Amino acid sequence: MAHAAHAHSPRAHWEPGSDALRDAARDALSEQDVQWTELRAGVFDALAQDGRPVSAYDVAERVSTATGRRIAANSVYRILDLFVAHNLAKRIESRNAYVVNVHPACAHDCIFLVCEKCGSIDHLDDDSLADRMRDRAESTGFQPHRPVLELIGLCPTCHG
Ligand SMILES: [Zn+2]
Ligand SMILES: [Zn+2]
Numbered sequence: 001m002a003h004a005a006h007a008h009s010p011r012a013h014w015e016p017g018s019d020a021l022r023d024a025a026r027d028a029l030s031e032q033d034v035q036w037t038e039l040r041a042g043v044f045d046a047l048a049q050d051g052r053p054v055s056a057y058d059v060a061e062r063v064s065t066a067t068g069r070r071i072a073a074n075s076v077y078r079i080l081d082l083f084v085a086h087n088l089a090k091r092i093e094s095r096n097a098y099v100v101n102v103h104p105a106c107a108h109d110c111i112f113l114v115c116e117k118c119g120s121i122d123h124l125d126d127d128s129l130a131d132r133m134r135d136r137a138e139s140t141g142f143q144p145h146r147p148v149l150e151l152i153g154l155c156p157t158c159h160g
Helices: 019-033 038-048 057-065 073-085 127-139
Strands: 089-092 095-100 113-115 122-123 151-152
Touching: 019 038, 038 057, 038 073, 038 095, 057 073, 073 089, 073 095, 089 113
Parallel strands: 113 151
Antiparallel strands: 089 095, 113 122
8 A cells, every 4th residue: 555656566665664675775875876885774773663754863862772883973984875865764844854765766856745743644646647747847948956845734544
């Protein structure tokens, strides 16, 4: 149900926190010639553990707890931005948070459904909608980099 509107095959995304998602993320990074270091792996695991949006600060806390070593928030920011640049993570702008990308092998302008009550998110992919937004912007001479597509509302659990 959650991903019913995905245009790509179900094979192309994985459960947050699963080994399969971790492997897919690592492979996606290697294919882009970016190293999967121990620190990056730790940040990825902290980000991916439950699929919920998490702040860079909270990621740093999780990594510190898991490894028993303090990790600087700046290092976490840099790694999260690297993940976003390479399609391993997405930013949830309305929450100033990051979320693991469940389809790291496949680029989409994800549309996030953000529950304002419980803070959970779900997401849809609709490339025709996102492409239309980009095309309209380009027709005005604007050069789009990435759209921010977020719908704030109530998840099925919270409005039921
Ligand atoms: Zn998506
Ligand atoms: Zn909710």
